[in-house]
Amino acid sequence: MKKPFYPLIENPYRDKDIIEGIKILKSKKLTIGPKTDEFQKYFSKKIKTKFSIMVNSGSSANLLAMQCLINPYRKNRLKPGDEVLIPSVCWSTSLWPIIQSGLKPKFVDVDLKSLNIDLNDLKRKISKKTKAILIVHVLGNCVDMNKFMRITKKHKLILIEDTCESLGTKYKNKFLGSFGDFSSFSFYSSHQISSGEGGMICCKSNSDHEIIKSLRAHGWSRGLKSEKKIASANKHLDSRFIFYNSGYNLRPTDITASIGLSQFKDLNKFIKQRSINRLKILTKFKKNKKLSKVLTFINTTRDVKAHWFGIPILLSNEINRNKFLKKIENKGVETRPIISGNFLKQPSIKKYKLNNQAKFKNSDLINNHGFFIGLPTNYITDKKIKKLVSIFEESI
Numbered sequence: 064m065k066k067p068f069y070p071l072i073e074n075p076y077r078d079k080d081i082i083e084g085i086k087i088l089k090s091k092k093l094t095i096g097p098k099t100d101e102f103q104k105y106f107s108k109k110i111k112t113k114f115s116i117m118v119n120s121g122s123s124a125n126l127l128a129m130q131c132l133i134n135p136y137r138k139n140r141l142k143p144g145d146e147v148l149i150p151s152v153c154w155s156t157s158l159w160p161i162i163q164s165g166l167k168p169k170f171v172d173v174d175l176k177s178l179n180i181d182l183n184d185l186k187r188k189i190s191k192k193t194k195a196i197l198i199v200h201v202l203g204n205c206v207d208m209n210k211f212m213r214i215t216k217k218h219k220l221i222l223i224e225d226t227c228e229s230l231g232t233k234y235k236n237k238f239l240g241s242f243g244d245f246s247s248f249s250f251y252s253s254h255q256i257s258s259g260e261g262g263m264i265c266c267k268s269n270s271d272h273e274i275i276k277s278l279r280a281h282g283w284s285r286g287l288k289s290e291k292k293i294a295s296a297n298k299h300l301d302s303r304f305i306f307y308n309s310g311y312n313l314r315p316t317d318i319t320a321s322i323g324l325s326q327f328k329d330l331n332k333f334i335k336q337r338s339i340n341r342l343k344i345l346t347k348f349k350k351n352k353k354l355s356k357v358l359t360f361i362n363t364t365r366d367v368k369a370h371w372f373g374i375p376i377l378l379s380n381e382i383n384r385n386k387f388l389k390k391i392e393n394k395g396v397e398t399r400p401i402i403s404g405n406f407l408k409q410p411s412i413k414k415y416k417l418n419n420q421a422k423f424k425n426s427d428l429i430n431n432h433g434f435f436i437g438l439p440t441n442y443i444t445d446k447k448i449k450k451l452v453s454i455f456e457e458s459i
């Protein structure tokens with residue numbers, strides 16, 4: 064297949080990342096091990112989160128956050144039917160872990176200026192049954208976190224930050240993912256850094272950390288701080304094989320941890336190059352009179368230093384989105400919906416009878432008129448930007 068002229072993502076792996084992976088392969092110790100520990104510690108130190116636990120995907124991180132919230136070892140655990148707020152522009156596995164954990168999602172519309180959750184709709188949607196909120200930081204941008212945190216604190220909501228699309232973004236010098244009780248990150252190949260597949264879940268309390276670690280690995284007591292205590296309370300069992308909790312196997316391998324860590328160490332470099340590229344691209348687009356009438360670009364929210372990984376665009380009403388996207392795709396510009404558009408439009412929502420018919424005006428608009436293109440981490444030439452802009456111009 065021909066390489067697209069402007070792909071959503073360039074191959075994210077440098078030779079030095081792959082060499083780290085090869086070192087692990089050569090050690091023949093491929094399962095979870097010291098590299099995973101090293102990555103977790105490094106991650107916590109940089110992002111300033113208390114605990115970081117690496118998993119095999121961002122989806123698994125979201126699942127573990129929800130499962131931790133309902134776990135019988137958790138004090139004040141959530142009960143079946145408790146409400147969790149979630150923006151209607153979200154990813155599939157931002158949502159499903161809520162349902163898979165017996166909780167009730169309540170959708171909130173988004174704000175067209177930031178593409179993130181709409182704070183006014185959020186205030187309207189909070190009820191006595193609302194116990195938690197899963198916020199999605201979209202494509203590297205976020206809401207005014209001061210205002211948002213004021214709302215969550217006032218209503219004593221547990222906060223889960225789905226930061227799968229926003230690693231490296233800071234609000235007032237504080238990394239996204241360090242605000243919530245839990246936060247999830249994804250290292251899938253289209254995100255800010257990549258380990259192939261992989262993710263991280265961060266949490267703030269020692270007890271949540273213990274629960275998540277056991278859920279990640281079969282419900283095992285192995286490696287927990289309380290391992291000895293659990294063993295002495297279960298003398299009838301082989302102390303090496305005690306299943307203290309329910310569980311999954313969502314562990315990463317040291318191969319993915321070593322590649323992820325190698326990329327993570329260059330996070331600042333990626334942020335810098337993407338910001339330079341974004342500025343260059345947007346400047347060229349905005350200078351074009353024809354395009355600036357029909358394309359809306361999304362500004363970074365105030366006080367945010369964003370690590371955008373794509374360039375979201377809203378088309379004006381008079382442009383037929385599907386026809387336009389087909390034309391630019393044919394000319395080598397890869398596109399995709401903003402996350403998955405309005406998730407309430409998906410057939411799985413209908414099957415599980417989750418739509419209460421409420422209107423989500425802005426999410427619909429993003430669904431019907433929005434898309435995004437890539438934002439490379441390599442140096443981008445003026446010639447390439449010029450061609451990108453002219454492909455858009457010819458296709459309008």
Ligand SMILES: Cc1ncc(COP(=O)(O)O)c(C=O)c1O
Binds near residue numbers: 120121153225228248
């Ligand atoms: C907002 C959001 N949450 C969660 C995920 C899931 O991450 P992963 O692909 O690592 O499972 C994604 C994936 O693209 C995402 O965009």
